[in-house]
Amino acid sequence: MELFTLLVNPADIDAERIAEAMRENIGEAASVRDDVELRRVPLTGGTGIVCVLAGASEEEAAKARCAAARPLAAAIIEGYERTLLDRCIAKEVGADDREGAAEVRAQCDKQLASRAEGDVFYERRVAKLAGAIEAYLAEERFLHVEGFLRFRAEPYLEELRDSVAYAVDEWMMERQYQEFIALLKYFVYIQEAKIPAAHVVHHGNHDFTLLNERMLPIDTKQMDQFVVELIDKDISYEDVIVSTLISVSPGKLYVHSRTPDEQVIKTILTIFEGRAELCTDCAVCLPRLEERGGK
Template sequence: MELFAIALMNVEESYVRSLSAQVKQALQHLHIAQNGLTATYTWSETRAFIYVEAEAGSVIHDPHIHEVQVRACLAEVLASHIVADKESNILRNLITKDFKYEKQSDIESIEGYCKQSLTQESELEGLPLMNSSPSRLRRMGLLKEQINALLEENPQISLDGFLKFRIQEYREELREIAEYAIDEFMMDRQYQEFISLLQYFVYIQEAKIPAAHLIHKGGHEFVILNDRMELIDANEFDASFRMEMLEKDINFEDMIVSTLITVSPANIYIHTRDPELTIIKTIGQIFEDRTSVCSYCRTCDLYLGDAKKQDQLSP
């Protein structure tokens, strides 16, 4: 006896066979006595059907018994399938059609940011729809609820029709994720373009002093010394570039970078216990082979303390 049917359009037989097997396996895990449930399929090049059936004589043969469990099981399988196999295509369509991105490298970069958001289990600022539960579970919950309601109305579901007309709330969540990813992509692009501009400016600028020592005392506390280990006063140098740069809305300690560019040292020695800090990496990007990072020299011990003693005091 046929209980439910899934209609599929223009798909390969291997795809139908795989989805049918997933449905069948899920049905076998239902805790129903004398479980006579099975899944079969028919396929042609233009249309295919997956049938959820109850064998004659099984308890489920009564259509009113355990129908809720079977429907919920099918909704679970289809929701999981959509998130795993269809979601990336839905996102790509949003990126290319709704947001009009055409360049393949841009699309792939935005998809990368989307993937980070889709797997993010903590709250993300600007994505309220993702805050109440882990992202994947929430999206699956939205789909399961919609599929279950649709199967309650009609035991036959068209997967293509469902994806086209019945997933507005789910699609809106993906759209917000795509918007967030595009914002991140644009910010990163602007940042990289600005870094490239600074690299060029450093490249064409002659060195004004032989060396500068950037002392990172911790957190956001920095000191810049010259080669004689004296404090550098950037006001003694041409400040035109520094003042222009301070007008930029750049998300890093631009005062440090602008000072270093203004005094233009031939070599920059960075003394820090935290070489992975964003500003340290940014300076390395801008000044490239002019920089060297140190954490255990005499200057480090003088300004940052004895690293070995600090390690011994650490819990």
């Protein structure tokens, strides 16, 4: 019984390798290792892979089609996914925004780059594509891989579109954040200093102490209303720190922290670039950091 014939583009799918992978899977799943034959034949438009299962029952044929679907799905993902993603990204971002497309692509790669068995995102894509392949082969005996991708692989393509949409959202939020930081940075740049210096003592997580040049606490409630509106209506504690510092406009800002890689510290240093200095163990901050850490 001829189960199916595949037409693959050898530039994208290694016909010999996929035929061997399907032979192994079919032989194990249908317990017909000696009866299954996969031969490669030249066809117009690429390489044909013909699967023949001698003397197979309908139950064995169904198991064989299911077994063949997963390695074919994996080969399609390996051969075509990058191109498919790039098309989705170009549609979402615009063909002319190469920088934006590259940033979205990098975001997609964080989620989709792994093609290792067991990776949840990979397994989900393989399962959706394999399910569509199995359903198609139950009805048809000839599968043109590129035509199938275009017209019958909607569950898998929808998964890619969802991933791209998520990546675009992340990219847009990051771009807006960077534009906002640049605005605050410019606002600080054009402001004249109101106090000689300020100290931000970061005790970890959301625990901060703000001190003026005389090492007296700065009242975080005394914020410029314009700055508050500039930051956000849903203001976080980190926003309070930033907005207070912008409002008091120190000529010099000393940031004392033992965790300088935390995002809030990086943000403060970026906004007050040129005025800010980072330290982790000076005579001012060391006693305070040790005192708070020992509580």
